[in-house]
Amino acid sequence: MVMDNPLAELTGNWVESNHTPGFVGKNYLHDNRAQDRVLAARFQFPQLKAGVWHALMSFTPGENRASAVPVVIGLADREYAFTVNQKQPGNLSPGLISLGEITLPDDGDVSIVISNEHAKDGHVIVDAVALTQRNPATWTPSSGRSPGGGSSE
Numbered sequence: 096m097v098m099d100n101p102l103a104e105l106t107g108n109w110v111e112s113n114h115t116p117g118f119v120g121k122n123y124l125h126d127n128r129a130q131d132r133v134l135a136a137r138f139q140f141p142q143l144k145a146g147v148w149h150a151l152m153s154f155t156p157g158e159n160r161a162s163a164v165p166v167v168i169g170l171a172d173r174e175y176a177f178t179v180n181q182k183q184p185g186n187l188s189p190g191l192i193s194l195g196e197i198t199l200p201d202d203g204d205v206s207i208v209i210s211n212e213h214a215k216d217g218h219v220i221v222d223a224v225a226l227t228q229r230n231p232a233t234w235t236p237s238s239g240r241s242p243g244g245g246s247s248e
């Protein structure tokens with residue numbers, strides 16, 4: 096299940112951009128290097144089934160990005176905290192990183208919150224997030240990612 100940035104509940108003044116290609120959907124958000132306040136983008140996944148889920152995040156990496164972007168996945172009774180270096184390409188493809196696995200003990204809501212808290216050395220990017228029960232190594236977000244070279248699609 097992919098959630099693109101228009102579905103995020105935003106705190107603070109995020110800025111829309113389509114400057115760097117490779118994003119999901121029509122655009123992505125950046126924090127405009129806001130140094131003095133916390134910006135957050137919250138994605139709410141309703142009623143996922145119990146089991147193991149793979150968490151993924153799409154972003155547009157670059158040298159002017161932040162090196163330690165906090166990403167917190169919230170379940171009913173626990174949180175999983177991750178830190179993403181957006182200066183570096185993702186581990187699945189340049190713009191896609193597998194954060195890891197989360198275990199949902201019961202059916203329920205899951206939130207993913209990306210913020211700029213303590214991420215002060217560059218832009219924080221919010222493009223899209225996904226939770227999937229498929230193998231992330233074979234998974235790609237479907238909604239509008241630029242096709243790779245040689246693709247017939």
Ligand SMILES: [Ca+2]
Nearest residue numbers: 119120122222
């Ligand atoms: Ca997007």
